[in-house]
Amino acid sequence: QVHLVESGGGLVKPGGSLRLSCVGSGFTFENYYMNWIRQAPGKGLEWISYMSVTGSFTNYADSVRGRFTISRDNAKNTLYLQLNSLRVDDTAIYYCARGTVAARHWFDPWGQGTLVTVSS
Amino acid sequence: QSMLTQPPSASGTPGQRVTISCSGSRSNIGTNFVNWYQQFPGTAPRLLNYENNQRPSGVPDRFSDSKSGTSASLDIFGLQSEDEADYYCASWDDSLNGWVFGGGTKLTVL
Numbered sequence: 001q002v003h004l005v006e007s008g009g010g011l012v013k014p015g016g017s018l019r020l021s022c023v024g025s026g027f028t029f030e031n032y033y034m035n036w037i038r039q040a041p042g043k044g045l046e047w048i049s050y051m052s053v054t055g056s057f058t059n060y061a062d063s064v065r066g067r068f069t070i071s072r073d074n075a076k077n078t079l080y081l082q083l084n085s086l087r088v089d090d091t092a093i094y095y096c097a098r099g100t101v102a103a104r105h106w107f108d109p110w111g112q113g114t115l116v117t118v119s120s
Numbered sequence: 121q122s123m124l125t126q127p128p129s130a131s132g133t134p135g136q137r138v139t140i141s142c143s144g145s146r147s148n149i150g151t152n153f154v155n156w157y158q159q160f161p162g163t164a165p166r167l168l169n170y171e172n173n174q175r176p177s178g179v180p181d182r183f184s185d186s187k188s189g190t191s192a193s194l195d196i197f198g199l200q201s202e203d204e205a206d207y208y209c210a211s212w213d214d215s216l217n218g219w220v221f222g223g224g225t226k227l228t229v230l
Binding site: 050104112 | 157171223
């Protein structure tokens with residue numbers, strides 16, 4: 001069964017940093033694009049970033065570009081998101097989601113999410 | 121700010137057909153497929169429909185999507201109480217080289 005499990009969320013002060021992790025199982029992790037998507041409390045979904053199978057291609061939403069960095073370790077079946085210079089409006093549940101063999105297809109499945117709270 | 125536009129709410133009675141619309145632009149819906157996601161309170165979204173009315177296994181065929189120009193829609197036939205959830209459309213955007221979502225539609229079964 002395909003499974004994604006995020007971790008690393010928590011409470012952090014504005015300007016602080018966190019690193020989120022997403023471990024995949026039940027599929028060949030290195031064959032899939034991976035994504036991060038977030039959802040602020042009571043709000044809709046916002047795509048954050050994607051990374052290609054080898055990590056050669058990435059892109060970010062304008063709202064996080066220059067502050068967040070996506071990476072992956074295929075040997076560990078793990079996707080990461082480094083969050084720096086965090087702001088109050090970065091408070092959200094962060095989901096990782098599997099893509100396909102290309103960036104522009106769909107997200108399936110999603111992890112259960114990890115909550116990041118930015119507050120002083 | 122969402123790049124795709126959905127109505128914030130929709131409703132229907134059991135057995136009815138409900139349609140949720142999703143409007144975009146040439147760089148997203150006009151050029152690429154639209155995917156639909158279903159989210160129940162407190163849970164992660166799940167893929168509902170993708171790429172020209174394909175459905176993952178386990179999704180009933182009561183859910184059907186279509187696209188015309190820069191707009192798309194999700195039809196739910198034979199509405200059931202368990203369909204009460206939030207629904208999101210999403211599409212790849214060529215100008216952003218990334219994904220855009222709709223703001224979500226909260227479906228209420230009366």
